[in-house]
Amino acid sequence: MMRRRHCLQLPLQLPLLWAAARVRAGTAQPAPVAQPVVVAQFGTLPAPAQVRRVFAAGPPAGVLVAALAPDKLIGWPQTLDEDARAFLGPRLAALAHTGRLSGRGSTAPLESLLQHAPDLVLDAGTADATYVSGMRRVSAQTGLATVLIQGRIADHAAQLREVGRLLGVAERGEQLAAEAQAAIDLAARLRASVPQALRPRVYYGRGADGLETGLAGSINLELLEFCAGRNVAADAGRGSLTRVSLEQLLAWNPEVIVTQDAAFARRVRSDPLWRSVAAVQTGRVHCAPALPFGWLDGPPGVNRLIGVRWLLERLHGGHAALRALEPLPQAVRRFYQLFYGAELSAQQLRRLLED
């Protein structure tokens, strides 16, 4: 049976680039971090003290620069609605939308990039050859200095430290890196104490119908494995985002469902079709906050650091390593103050944590 299915798969998958040969490639352990944080840099980098205006090329870089040096961020690469801006400090909330420079389709023309007169163009996140060559082109064509930063969750402490130095805010970089390191260490402790077999099997539903998810190795679902959960979709192989069917979901029968989409969370709790799923029966359906940025992804940047704590509590509530920590609301308040310069009201805090 298996063999026949493989035979069927092969001719089909060959032309389908995204599924490619990597499907069914074993387990989904987070890859060890060996790469340097700065993946590539082009042009003459200004001295840190000289960096006054930074253009963030994509959403993860936008959040990174906003956290480290809000006064130096020229604008937001992503559009932010009023709802999101309400969760940012006054300086960040007032920044205009400048458009993004890399990724799927640039919306910032090079001329407007030059008009902004940045001292540095920074991109963070996925750092493959496409992005490296993109940054090289921008630098060659505009003469601006460009830097590309590695952006997996385990890199965030090093990322904050390194970019803090590049932007001339080394001290703040150290402070935020310590926060990031605490989250990374906490997750590592949990992973060390919960053996693979005891980790909950989690489905991460994206999109309004919740039937989009990510395969093993997807940066959008990194937090699942990182927080000692098992991504059920990892069974289907390695890759990035994909669509699945409800039938597939019933076959996986996850113990926990997490999402960032409130419409899907409401639907999954009330729709009779989902009633057979274990997670729904036991009430373990959790909706992560997404303001001003997602706690799980969207963008996959340093904004996820608070999501680490949140997801650990959802997956391993009552674990000894979590009991010793400051209460979650307090941690959230501190994170928003530190990273976004936002003083959360009691109402905003409640809204974030209503799950």
Next chain:
Amino acid sequence: MLALALLAAVVLLAFGAGKFSISPAELWRAVAARLTGAPSGLPAAVETVVWRIRLPRVAAGLLVGMALAAAGAAYQGMFRNPLVSPDILGVSAGAGLGAAAAIYLGLPIAAVQALAFLGGLLAVGAVLAVAGLVRRHDPVLVLVLAGVAVGALLGAGISLIKILADPTTQLPSITFWLLGGLNAVTPADLAATAPALLAGLVPLALLRWRVNLLSLPDEEALALGVSVARLRLVLVAAATLATAAAVSLTGIIGWVGLVVPHVARLLVGPQFSRLLPASLLLGGGFLVATDTLARTAASIELPLGILTALVGAPFFLVLLARGGRGA
């Protein structure tokens, strides 16, 4: 008869195959229990998969395949052009824009479907309105050209929304929607869409004897007592309704509406009264078979729009090369 038997076999296969493993015995027990009214004794999950996931999915595959193929056959007859597919008048582009806008605005899935449906109808409405204003040229040509222009305009609108959408969350959703698929069809979706779909198919079936007249010059048809303009309008409205309903349910699925009528024509000839039933059977069977492939061939769900092209286009080329007299 043979076609019906084949279709039944395809449907049976579709019911038996899937990610959730259900043995033929279990499937039979579920069906028998439903027929006799007795409890099946099967786990609730099995019942859910058979009746609430696979049944609507297979039914939607049948209906959507029929709708796209029938609309394609009608349009090809109407426009006397073999390269015409159901989206010639901008249905798909309009539906795509409606769905993309709904995803961009973060609306729930029901609203995405509703806006897709509305978008499809509005697009064709706009094409008809434009065509109604132009009276100096051949009406069929004007209709097609207006369809191309409106389709391009709406396509640009989709691209604009894709550029504005959040690249990490909304853009994948929009892309997935535009690739089409049956994996999200629920019984409620089917119940909401099927009436519109059937309301489009019924007039096509009732008028099947008259469609051939449209291949005559307008004056000759008129001499036979048929108002070509009115007949064309009714056919466009019916085919549009069926296509828009289909697309709102599944997203954009290409090739079915273009290829299936050709295959049907190779099999039964160009008489629309025979072409339509053949297209219906083939279209339904083709989409159910392709969807079965989409959900079983790989470990992930393959987008249906890609598979229909991947399977349909080469098949079409082979038929073309061997048949020679088609198209």
